[in-house]
Amino acid sequence: MPTHTKHLLVEDSATKYAVIELMRQHISWGKNPHEWPVNVEALGGVDNVLDKPKLKVKFKESELASLGLIVDADSDFGRRWKAIQDICSALGGNPPRTCPENGLDLEIDGKRFGVWIMPDNQSAGMIETFCRVLVPESERKLWDFAGECVQGAKKIKAPFKNNHIDKAHIHPQRALETPPFTEGRNALSLLLDVANEYPYPSAL
Amino acid sequence: MINSIKIEGYRAFSNFSMNGLGRINLLVGKNNAGKSSLLEALSLLCSGTNLSALWQILAKRGENPVIDSQPGRPFQLEVDVAHIFTGHQARIGSKFSITATNERPGRSITYELVEPKPDENPILFNIISSQELGGAPIALAIKVQGSAIPQIPLTQRGSLRNDVYNQAFNVKRSPQPQSEPAQYITTESLNFQDLLRLWNDITLKPEEGRVIEALKFIDSKIERIAPITGQPYLGGIGIYRGGFLIKRKGEEPIPVGSLGDGIWRMLALAVVLSRTKNGVILIDEIDTGLHYTVMEKMWSFVNDVSKIFKTQVFATTHSYDCVHALAKICRESDSAHDISIQRIEVGKNQATRFSEAEIKIAAEQNIEMR
Known part of the structure; x- marks a missing residue:
């Protein structure tokens, strides 16, 4: 079995399959994980992705040529960027003062180290925030309407956290698609396929 | 204990270091990466003036020159020292050094091919005829912790001959400030x-x-x-x-x-x-x-x-x-x-x-x- 030289670490399997689907649109992608051009691993939370000692060891893995991370900025982009800068320094890199708009992409010790902070390397948010750009123009009004539903739900005390509003937004959006629960394999629907593990409010 | 080692010019290691060594060190890597060469370098470092480590390394690898047998002349086994230097060249100036850093007392060894000075080691130089030394003779100069030991003559093929090695092995040297060979x-x-x-x-x-x-x-x-x-x-x-x-x-x-x-x-x-x-x-x-x-x-x-x-x-x-x-x-x-x-x-x-x-x-x- 061939050894992967490119590794991408993400927070959860929802992100994993959304990202895989996005990449599948742009590059050839094998059927089985060992045929994938990139080994994508869901580590079960941002703290596991940004675990400095583990990343230092991962970066030394035999045959590793590229290591990428995708993490959510969540509510404090500055804090997340500071954590990435610390990790970059620990790996022997020299991080820039501010996060590049197109994500961090550095060469360290002959290897590539890249980071994308969801949603846009500049703002607070998460992959679900990023998913807004995946909604087709024809469904933009539905997206806005789904957003209004979520805001309405919050007003009547739906028990999701304020900073999870973008996660909550995706569920009514999917219900409003035509036909509902489409089997079309786009990034958004794949994200939803694995979204059950999330603590979404049942009211939605 | 050796905490780190620096190797310059030995086989594929033109400039190599290995740091943070412990009591037990497991060396891994692909074929031909140099793991065995590294053990050899450590062996040479620990052996100091004792030539047996060099002889065994070259003999084990089968790094012997091709010699035409000449009737009536006793055959002497030789080992070719060219291959221990980066570039595989046995010529004046070929050199390697191995240094254990962060160690007290520190250890270092240098092997260099130099112009022969037979007066430095007449017993060994007398073993090899001037014909065997060739027109552009070379000798092996070894320094241990910066102190030179008497030169060792090589043949014109850049080889260490068995009889020279044996004689050098038998020469009692002043004790070196180091532990026994690895x-x-x-x-x-x-x-x-x-x-x-x-x-x-x-x-x-x-x-x-x-x-x-x-x-x-x-x-x-x-x-x-x-x-x-x-x-x-x-x-x-x-x-x-x-x-x-x-x-x-x-x-x-x-x-x-x-x-x-x-x-x-x-x-x-x-x-x-x-x-x-x-x-x-x-x-x-x-x-x-x-x-x-x-x-x-x-x-x-x-x-x-x-x-x-x-x-x-x-x-x-x-x-x-x-x-x-x-x-x-x-x-x-x-x-x-x-x-x-x-x-x-x-x-x-x-x-x-x-x-x-x-x-x-x-x-x-x-x-x-x-």
């Missing part, structure tokens, strides 16, 4: 003459019991082992193993050679570990002949004995089981064992080091260190 266990382990010689140092001592304990990892029925004395020299007729009888529970003693490769390997490991105190042990492909189920016990033994005798171990492997058995030792307790794994890679001038904490993480996360 014990180097090759993939073929040790031949039985070497093993018998080492056995003499542990016979009837508690270390003898340790050897039996180690052999039991392979065969739990082994009760005793004893050397056979008064044997004629058998190496010349191709006999490599022998010299010991092994007694298994309820059976008559049998020659050690009747048992498998693993017993011979473990015997060599156990004897060398049990009689080397405050020294350096080099083991090429430590897992050779050992089944994966024995690997953890083997490392546990190496760990315990090297701790007792304050020996530093450098071993190479390609084996996943061997690496993970060592990792298991690291994970067994929170106390430090002073273990490192170092990956050697072609084209990289520094080994990739995994500390003990990192070895634990790599094992837990299934991260490939080899």
